[in-house]
Amino acid sequence: xxxxxxxxxxxxxxxxxxxxxxxxxxxxxxxxxxxxxxxxxxxxxxxxxxxxxxxxxxxxxxxxxxxxxxxxxxxxxxxxxxxxxxxxxxxxxxxxxxxxxxxxxxxxxxxxxxxxxxxxxxxxxxxxxxxxxxxxxxxxxxxxxxxxxxxxxxxxxxxxxxxxxxxxxxxxxxxxxxxxxxxxxxxxxxxxxxxxxxxxxxxxxxxxxxxxxxxxxxxxxxxxxxxxxxxxxxxxxxxxxxxxxxxxxxxxxxxxxxxxxxxxxxxxxxxxxxxxxxxxxxxxxxxxxxxxxxxxxxxxxxxxxxxxx
Numbered sequence: 001x002x003x004x005x006x007x008x009x010x011x012x013x014x015x016x017x018x019x020x021x022x023x024x025x026x027x028x029x030x031x032x033x034x035x036x037x038x039x040x041x042x043x044x045x046x047x048x049x050x051x052x053x054x055x056x057x058x059x060x061x062x063x064x065x066x067x068x069x070x071x072x073x074x075x076x077x078x079x080x081x082x083x084x085x086x087x088x089x090x091x092x093x094x095x096x097x098x099x100x101x102x103x104x105x106x107x108x109x110x111x112x113x114x115x116x117x118x119x120x121x122x123x124x125x126x127x128x129x130x131x132x133x134x135x136x137x138x139x140x141x142x143x144x145x146x147x148x149x150x151x152x153x154x155x156x157x158x159x160x161x162x163x164x165x166x167x168x169x170x171x172x173x174x175x176x177x178x179x180x181x182x183x184x185x186x187x188x189x190x191x192x193x194x195x196x197x198x199x200x201x202x203x204x205x206x207x208x209x210x211x212x213x214x215x216x217x218x219x220x221x222x223x224x225x226x227x228x229x230x231x232x233x234x235x236x237x238x239x240x241x242x243x244x245x246x247x248x249x250x251x252x253x254x255x256x257x258x259x260x261x262x263x264x265x266x267x268x269x270x271x272x273x274x275x276x277x278x279x280x281x282x283x284x285x286x287x288x289x290x291x292x293x294x295x296x297x298x299x300x301x302x303x304x305x306x307x308x309x
Contacts, residue, residue: 072295076288083285090275097271101264108261112254119247123236126229128205128216135233137243142207142214149240153209155230157218160202205230 066074118137125134131143140147147153156163203218205226218226236243 070295072288072292076285076292079284079288083282086278086281087275090271090278094268094271094275097267101261101268104261104264105258108254108258112251112258115247115250115254118250119243124229124232126205126216126218126222126226128218128222128226130217131214133205133207133214133216133229133233135229135236137236138240138247140207140209140233140237142212143216144212144214147209147212149237149243150209151238151240153207153233153237155233155237156206157203157223157227157230158206160204163204163206207233 066077120136120139122134122136122141126132133143134141135149138149140149140153203220203223203226205216205218207214207216207230
């Protein structure tokens with residue numbers, strides 16, 4: 001068993017038998033590595049011991065300085081320490097109140113943005129061969145633009161042949177009025193030529209309202225998907241008035257909550273007043289400084305040199 005001295009007169013390190021066995025095994029396997037490991041261990045212990053010794057010395061010196069103070073000097077020191085602690089606590093309180101209010105404002109602003117964005121968040125979409133469409137609670141987006149949903153908007157999925165047969169007058173009227181967009185040439189041409197044989201497999205999505213109508217060519221395999229989209233469009237159109245009223249109510253509520261929070265500055269003002277009061281409260285420091293000044297002997301005046309001739 002051996003001792004590693006951390007510092008002169010300092011604590012010693014007494015390794016256990018297991019540590020000794022590991023060192024001996026490492027020495028037998030690789031003497032150079034073992035010596036390096038021992039040297040590094042000794043250096044680490046010296047550094048730790050030196051740091052601990054320095055800290056103990058500084059602490060002892062600090063206690064000695066405090067013990068050497070007179071009662072008036074100690075009171076002055078305690079008063080300054082207390083003042084700084086109160087000031088620090090008040091500053092932290094103001095910072096916390098300010099951050100909390102900023103967090104609440106950010107939450108209210110986020111809620112307002114979400115209330116506005118809800119109207120434009122798609123609830124369903126479909127993309128065909130020559131364009132796509134999407135629907136939100138309040139709007140229908142088609143290749144020709146964005147249109148506000150109303151209960152009058154319809155969405156129909158059918159083959160070219162059935163559309164040319166069942167919706168011939170509708171298509172002709174809409175096309176004549178310039179309201180119909182999309183791949184309508186073949187269908188309208190077929191309407192004009194009643195003897196034309198129409199493709200009964202190719203699907204079209206027809207969406208129309210008071211101010212627009214559009215056709216989107218669908219793949220034959222999209223039947224189930226596009227019909228689901230048409231159903232969603234129709235249901236959203238029927239619910240559009242209620243959705244618009246709900247969205248307006250949500251926006252109004254979010255705006256009111258934000259306005260109230262913008263006026264809610266009580267906690268910040270209270271924290272600011274606490275900081276101002278803590279900054280101004282120097283009574284104990286002033287009294288301690290005055291008491292210390294009374295105990296210190298006055299400085300003797302400097303004798304002047306005579307200039308008489």
